[in-house]
Amino acid sequence: MKKAFLCALALGAFACSKSDAGGAAPPADSSAYGANADVAPPQQFAMAGPMGQQAPRGAARNYMRFEPAVIVDATGFERPIGAASLFIPHGWRTEGGVYWASDFLCVNGYNFLWSATSPDGSMSLGISPQAAWAFASGVPASPQPGCPTVAIASVRQYLEASLQQSMPGARVLDYRDRPDLVAEVGAKPQRTPMPMGEIQSWAEGGEILFAFQQGGRDMRGTSAAVVQFQKMITDMSSIYGNDPTIMQMPQQSAMRTESVNAFAHPGFVATAPNGQLNPAFFEALRKTIKPNPQWAARIAGHNAAIGRVALEESRKRSAMIARSNEEISRIRQETWNAYQESADRRAREFGELMKGVETWSDADSPGGTVELSRSDHAWRLNDGSYILTDDPNFDPWRDLQLEGRRLEAVQ
Numbered sequence: 326m327k328k329a330f331l332c333a334l335a336l337g338a339f340a341c342s343k344s345d346a347g348g349a350a351p352p353a354d355s356s357a358y359g360a361n362a363d364v365a366p367p368q369q370f371a372m373a374g375p376m377g378q379q380a381p382r383g384a385a386r387n388y389m390r391f392e393p394a395v396i397v398d399a400t401g402f403e404r405p406i407g408a409a410s411l412f413i414p415h416g417w418r419t420e421g422g423v424y425w426a427s428d429f430l431c432v433n434g435y436n437f438l439w440s441a442t443s444p445d446g447s448m449s450l451g452i453s454p455q456a457a458w459a460f461a462s463g464v465p466a467s468p469q470p471g472c473p474t475v476a477i478a479s480v481r482q483y484l485e486a487s488l489q490q491s492m493p494g495a496r497v498l499d500y501r502d503r504p505d506l507v508a509e510v511g512a513k514p515q516r517t518p519m520p521m522g523e524i525q526s527w528a529e530g531g532e533i534l535f536a537f538q539q540g541g542r543d544m545r546g547t548s549a550a551v552v553q554f555q556k557m558i559t560d561m562s563s564i565y566g567n568d569p570t571i572m573q574m575p576q577q578s579a580m581r582t583e584s585v586n587a588f589a590h591p592g593f594v595a596t597a598p599n600g601q602l603n604p605a606f607f608e609a610l611r612k613t614i615k616p617n618p619q620w621a622a623r624i625a626g627h628n629a630a631i632g633r634v635a636l637e638e639s640r641k642r643s644a645m646i647a648r649s650n651e652e653i654s655r656i657r658q659e660t661w662n663a664y665q666e667s668a669d670r671r672a673r674e675f676g677e678l679m680k681g682v683e684t685w686s687d688a689d690s691p692g693g694t695v696e697l698s699r700s701d702h703a704w705r706l707n708d709g710s711y712i713l714t715d716d717p718n719f720d721p722w723r724d725l726q727l728e729g730r731r732l733e734a735v736q
Contacts, residue, residue: 390415396439396452398423402623408437411614413450417441421451430471431457433631435624437591450607453487453548453592461584480529480552483589488535488548495537495546506530506551510590520726522558529554536599545602549611550592556585686733694735703732 391412399405399422408423421439429436432455440451460476477483481500488495512528532549560581593614595607686694687705704712704721706729712721721729 392416394419394441396422396437398425398435398620401425401435401627406620406623407617408620408624409614409616412610413441414443416444418444428471431473432588433628435627448595448597448601450593450595450610453550453594455591456483456487456589457587459584459586462582477587478554478585480531480550480589481533483552483587484531484533484548484550484592487550488533492535492537495535497533497535498545499534501532503530503532503549503551506549510551510553512551512553518726519557519559522560525554525556525558527554528552534604543599544596545599546594546596547602547604547607548592548594551590553588553590554585555587556583558583686735703734704729705732 392415393410394413394417395407396409396411397405398408401423413419419439419441421437423435423437423439425435427434436454437452438454440449442449457472458475458477459472460474460478475486477486484500485497488497507528507530510528510530512526514527515525517524517526528551530549530551532547535546535548537544537546558581593607593611595602595604595610597603689705701715702713702717702719704714704719706712706721706727711732712719712725712729721727
């Protein structure tokens, strides 16, 4: 149990029970994906009789025997429940399941660590743990509680980093995209406009082929996973550009920031001696994985409850940020008002510099009016800044995602 927990703590660690395995998987030379790109499931999958039925005397023993296996969640709910099932070769030993621990706070308190190993210990397959992380540019990253901050920006980087975490010294031999895995998850790219930027969501599926040594034996393995990314882009250049109290513009990196949160779904890993790893065979086994609808419903309820708490905390943080921004805007406006009230000479020089001004009604300004550069239309934004335009169709929310109201010229 301790070994399972320690292995799952590594970012994207593979199924860390014995990665040696063995048994009856059809041999194949898979030093690169291209060598087996067209390998079909072997003949042994097409069986005329019951799975594993004893062949008649003199008949060819051209069959493989499989048995169902259940990945059990023993402690997450009031009683043990199967989380998923799949078929494995007959006689393979299974180990692990779904574990719950405070160490898995990053992924809502639970994680997968399950494997099946052949009788002779030369082959294995397993479910690799789920993982989450965050990174950002221009601002501190905001990962989920317990999650690391690490700049892993693609599924390929994730798989390669996970391999080095779980199998130091292993070598990546090849990589291929797996859009079919993304389709299985049902993730689709999305872009959501925000008042000062946008949120982008997308998913990537991939698989690596790797080599490693085990007990002096040259081994091969594959690892596949899907990673979902959510990027929040914040662009405050429009606010800074329209604030008359700012004398020096911040650096571009301070005006545009990006923060990314990523989640890796439980993956699939398989290992075998060099020359005996058949990707098509293990892919056929992977496709037999079926989640238990009852467990899926219970875990969805658990995740939703966690999500509601996280959303409430996010709302609190957003409210704090909004209050802070309002305070900053208030201080800026008070400073600007003081300048307007006490500096007649500055106002005259400002008007001369602007080569003509227009007086606009503004109930929020001292005296109820404000002098701005001559223009056909003027808007006061909610942050205290002003917009001047000759476009009669200009709308601050539509064009800048900023709220404001139109000013009327004083006749």
